Amino acid sequence: MKKLVGIIVAVIAFVFFGELLANGEGDFFPGEKWFDTDSIHINAHGGGVCYYDGIYFWFGEHKTSGRGGNSAQVGVRCYSSVNLYDWKNEGVVLNVSSAEGSEIEKGCVIERPKVVYNKATGRFVMWFHLERKGRGYNDAYTAVAVSDKITGPYSFVKSVRPNAGTWPLDYSGVRDTLISTKKLEWWTPEFNDAVNDGLFVRRDFSKGQMSRDMTLFVDDDGTAYHIHSSEENLTLHISKLTGDYISFTNEWIRVFPGGHNEAPAVFKYKNRYFMITSGCTGWDPNEARLAVADSMMGHWTYLGNPCVGEDANKTFYSQSTYVLPVAGKNDAFIFMADRWNPSNPIDGRYVWLPLMFNNDVPYLKWFESWNFNVFHD
Secondary structure (H helix, E strand, O other): OHHHHHHHHHHHHHHHHHHHHHOOOOOEOOOOOOEOOOOOEOOOEEEEEEEEOOEEEEEEEOOOOOHHHHOEOOEEEEEEEOOOOOOEEEEEEEEOEOOOOOOOEOOEEEEEEEEEEEOOOOEEEEEEEEEOOOOOOOOOEEEEEEEOOOOOOOEEEEEEOOOOOOOOOOOOOOOOOOOOOOOOOOOOHHHHHHHHOOHHHHHOOOOOOOOOOEEEEEOOOOOEEEEEEEOOOOEEEEEEEOOOOOOEEEEEEEEOOOOOOEEEEEEEEOOEEEEEEEOOOOOOOOOOEEEEEOOOOOOOEEEEOOEOOOOHHHOOOOEEEEEEEOOOOOOOEEEEEEEOOOOOHHHOEEEEEEOEEEOOEEEEOOOOOEOHHHOOO
16 A cells, blocks of 8 residues: 555656646756756856746756866857756757967866857847956957857957046046056055056056956847946946947947946846845855946945845855846846865755745845746746
């Protein structure tokens, strides 16, 4: 009898969970290994998602094992899903080059790839942080690649330092490029004042501003923005892209000069713009930061740490990379973050959590597991 009962329970469970999966329902397990439909741990770090034609496409850095695994040995990989739980490996969509001296030569640094669709041109545009091979993090370039198909292959177009020869729209500092030879000690009041007044903006005016951790955001009117950590990672820049999304318009602003922010993730909720960032502590986790503005190129206000509960001061041992709107659900967003493993980068984990709201202000709390029932249509 016990055996019969066990069989009945197993059948009921199989049918129940089978229906959940068939309807796109299941559980996320933040920080646990996440396997694709080939039962291989998903390899799409520092990534973002492009929703196109009813399918989600997740792009991210292909990491390898060992301490050298944070350099680009393979390229950018893509996965596809119709329900956000089950991901099919679509392969490497941007390959590193074997040609010596190529900007994306094997061994360079490719980080935080983001892909958006341009309705006007019918092309898919990928931007990412690029450091050429052997240059460490000294280049601070951003690079763009394009494809006629969302799953690639993507063709490398160019790398740039953004906004060369232009001042930010909100800049009130001295408009000359003469920099004092006096060496300032970092984090002193004198240094902080100099950064606020555009020390690094002026230094990099001619060659273009630094661009490291970055993301993309496309507004409801189709305008695209490139958001990146600049000025030695001390200040965020928000730049408007051209209509084809492959160049900068030279319209840009500075956000939180001297605030030391990276890992930006931007989303729009009830006609307000929110941005989640992190501090700069290398591969180690730190406390997330939340900011809000009434327009992308407007004034941003700091709101504090969006995380609550245990380990909130470490962003649940993760770092932001993207905020994903869930299609077909009102005001439903998923916070995408990485739990880095610098000693074995391929084993980095993904922390996906639902964004919650209190008085229209987003916050994050930890879930050992969760599903779409946390959202209300």
